[in-house]
Amino acid sequence: MTVEVAGNVIRLRGVCAAEDAETLLSRLQAAPESEIDVTACRHLHGAVVQVLLAFRPNVRGMAEDIFLRDWVIPNLAAPR
Amino acid sequence: MDELLEQFLIEGPEQVQQAGEALLALEGRPGDTALVDQAFRAIHTLKGSVGLFDLPAMGRVLHVAEDLLGAWRDGRRALSRGAMDALIAATGQTERWLGALAATGGDLPADADAVAGDLVSRLSRALDSDAPASAAAQATPVDTAWIEALFRDRDLDPARHPTVTALRYAPDAGCYFRGEDPVALARAVPDLLALRITRRNAAAPVAADAYDPYACDLVIELLSAAAPEAVKGPFRFVPDQIQLLSWSPPPSPSAPAAPPVLAEGPRSLRVEAGRIDALAQLVDELVVAKNALSDLAGQMADGLAPQAAAQILGDRQAALDRLVGRLHRTVMGIRLVPILPLLRRFPRVVRETATALGKEVDLAVDGQDVQVDKAIAEGLFEPLTHLLRNAVDHGIEPAAERAAAGKPARALISLVARREGDHVVIDVADDGRGMDPARIRQAAAARGLLPDRMLDSLADDQVLDLVFRPGFSTAQAVTDLSGRGVGMDAVRAAVGRLGGSVGISSASGQGTTVRLVLPLNLVLTKVMVVAVAEERYGIPMDGIVETARVDPARVRPIRAGRAFVLRDTAVPLLSLAALLGLPEESWTDGEPCRAVVARVGGDLVAVKVDAFVGRRDVVLRPLTGLLSAMPGLLGTTLLGDGHVLMILDVPGLIAAAPGDTAPVGQGAP
Structure with missing residues (x-):
């Protein structure tokens, strides 16, 4: 399980693969106000990224992975 | 103006x-x-x-x-x-x-x-x-605004990243089903400088309950400091979905303009302030020296003994001499300019000519650290243009002929200036077909330039020199000839006016080299003053090989001309008076006659004068106006006694002389 839900926080952990996009999507559809915590995330598949981009949940946390932290997460946090 | x-x-x-x-x-x-x-x-x-x-x-x-x-x-x-x-x-x-x-x-x-x-x-x-920048790009013009925006958003410094590789990746909608992960591809890009991930149509509202996370709608834009090839690597399986280009930030308007990449020599004379200061200082010293003379004049008026006066005058004259010498050197130094900026103008000339003729020609230019007088640098543009155009037009063969001869399709012409002693030597060498002496002989014969017998007696390298003769080249002759010849006489005249000389050498099938030899400066010229028909003329020492006294018994009439043997070489003897159209003294008065032996286009020619008067360093004033077109005259100079001395251009005089008085080359039969 790489998508964990704790209250209104969705934790993305480890390597998030394409399958996780669906889990994430249904969770976001159920609770649009959820926050995303990427602290423990090591990779985000493109499908996951595009869900985050489409629904624009708040994304928080410094990812362990440098590529995600420096290059990908800023895109998700940036205002539209 | x-x-x-x-x-x-x-x-x-x-x-x-x-x-x-x-x-x-x-x-x-x-x-x-x-x-x-x-x-x-x-x-x-x-x-x-x-x-x-x-x-x-x-x-x-x-x-x-x-x-x-x-x-x-x-x-x-x-x-x-x-x-x-x-x-x-x-x-x-x-x-x-x-x-x-x-x-x-x-x-x-x-x-x-x-x-x-x-x-x-x-x-x-x-x-x-024009075709777009890269094969991967679309046929429509590539929009680079996103690159610029990305560059700016990331606060990248144009100075640190003069060139970046930009890549835009728009994966197709079904890519996830093929197991592709666009983010993983972006992760694999080396030296990332910026990454932007957006939805393909960011403005479109998301249908919250019908959103398909597996229809990829990402667009990934990135900048990298790595080379395009390296950036492209991870995307090698999706070449149709990327745009890749090398991009440079435009110079920012607020930033000071970058200095030009290539050094540029001034064409007007720009002088360092320091040199002007040095000049001003010299002039001050001259004023002091002049005042010292006024003092002396005063002392002499007060009855200074003539011997003491002579000694003081001698000292002051020596001081003045040194000052004038320094002044002269300083001014000459100011007039010297690097020759490279002039030479650098020619690759364009060559390219234009080559393009017009459908040939591929490279011009290699070299002349680092060579300086010449500004007047020479200016006067060389025309003749060099001429020589280079000739080389491209007539020297370089068409591509097919080159291929047949086993030469590379791209021809090479080199234009090299170097300093040799007091002279600057400029070589224009091509790797073309070379000149065929036999055909030049034919052409010269056809033009009636020289009698056939004379032509036959000329050595091959002297035959080449014929191309410099006025009247040798006409358009007709050039098309017939495998060599060159358009206006080579004009080249020789132009270089002669600068106090230089031109020679040519060629190896059939291997190319032709034209060599220009020019004095470093025009300012001070050593001349030999000679007398003829009670007039005095100057002949530049540059061109004089030696002076000779010729016993009339050794002079042999050869048809209309004369010649004598000088150390085993037959040297034609011309009369300066005749060349100048002055009344001529008789040749057979029994006394040895005096002759100046000069080198004309590689050959020795003796010119008979009445007397040698002496040598002078003169400031040569080039001729202006109507006189400047006069063949055989280099310029004038003012002698100490106020007389004007004409400085003769001996090769020019000989070339301009009519008919048989002008044998070509030393080759007296």
Whole structure:
């Protein structure tokens, strides 16, 4: 399980693969106000990224992975 | 002339030069964005300056040229050969127009509009039809605004990242089903500078309950400091979904303009302030020396003993001598300019000529650290242009002929200047077909230049020298000839006016070398003063091999001419009086006659004079006005006694002499 839900926080952990996009999507559809915590995330598949981009949940946390932290997460946090 | 125009005429040619150099260099290094920038800046500045004057034709051409370069610089266009040709033609035309402006004081030639129209249409054709920058890019012009925005958003420093590789990846909707992960691909890009991930259609609302996370709608844009090839690597399986280009940030308007990439020598004489200061100091010292003479004059008036006066005068004269010597050297130093900027103008000339003739020719230029008098540098442009055009036109064979001879298709002409003692030697060498002495003989015979027997007696290398004879070359002769010959006499005359000489050598099938030998400076010339028919003339020592006393018994009449044997070589003996059209003394008065032995185009010729008067260092004043077209005269100088001394150009005199008085070469039969 790489998508964990704790209250209104969705934790993305480890390597998030394409399958996780669906889990994430249904969770976001159920609770649009959820926050995303990427602290423990090591990779985000493109499908996951595009869900985050489409629904624009708040994304928080410094990812362990440098590529995600420096290059990908800023895109998700940036205002539209 | 208008001050503004004057300034423009000084700066304009430099900018044309910069643009031209950059364009030519770009042919070898098409990816060098600094060169594109340089060309763009130069053309842009020119266009701005032209706008100050009423020169619509020139303005139009420069405007379109700027557009084309701008499109290229921004990566919207890759430059085709056609576009490059058009740009080089435009710079060449601009240079010619600048020349016309300088000559007329502000008017373009009457055909300027037509010429401009032609150039504008060539340039716009190139602008409309040029292929896009990379094969991976689409056929439509590449939009680079996103690159610029990304570059700016990331606060990248243009100075640190003069060139970046930009990649835009728009994976197709089904990519996830093929197991592709666009983010993983982006992760694999080396030296990432910026990454932006957006939805393909960011403005479209998301259908919250019908959103399909597996229909990929991402667009990934990234900048990398790595080379395009390295950036492209991870995307090798999706080449149809990426745009890749090398991009350079435009120079920021607030930043100081970068210095031009190529060094540019001034064409007007710009002098370091330090040298002027040195001059001023010398003049001060001269004033002191002059005052010392006034003192002396006063003391002599008060009854100074003549012997003491003579000694003091001698001292002061020596001091003045030193000062004048230093002054002279300083001024000469100011007049010396590097020759390289002149030589650098020629790659464009060669390219233009080669393009017009459908040939591929490279010009290698070398002349580092060689300096010549400014007047020489200016006077060399015409003859060198002539020589290079000839080399491209007549020296270099068509591609097919080169291939058949086993030569590389691209011909090479080298233009090399170097210093040898007091002279500057400039070689123009091509690797073309060389000159065929037999055919030059035929042509010379056909033109009636020399009697057949004389032609037969000439050695092959002397035959080559015939191309410098007036009347040798006509268009007809040139097409028949495998050599060259258009206006070579004009080249020799022009170089002669600068106090230099021209020689030619050639190896059949291997190429031709024309060698120009020029004095380092025109300012001070050593001359030998000779007397003939009670007049005095100067002959430059440069051209004199020796002086000789010739026993009349040794002089043999040979048909209409005369010759004598000088150390086993037969040397033709001409009379200076006859060459000058002065009354001639009898030849057979029994006394040894005096002759100056000079080298004319590689051969010895003796010129009989009445007396040697002495040697002088003279300041040679070039002839102006009507006199400047006079063959055989180099210039004049003022002698200490106020007389004007004419300085003769012996080879010129001989060449200009009619008929048999002018045997070619030393080859007396």
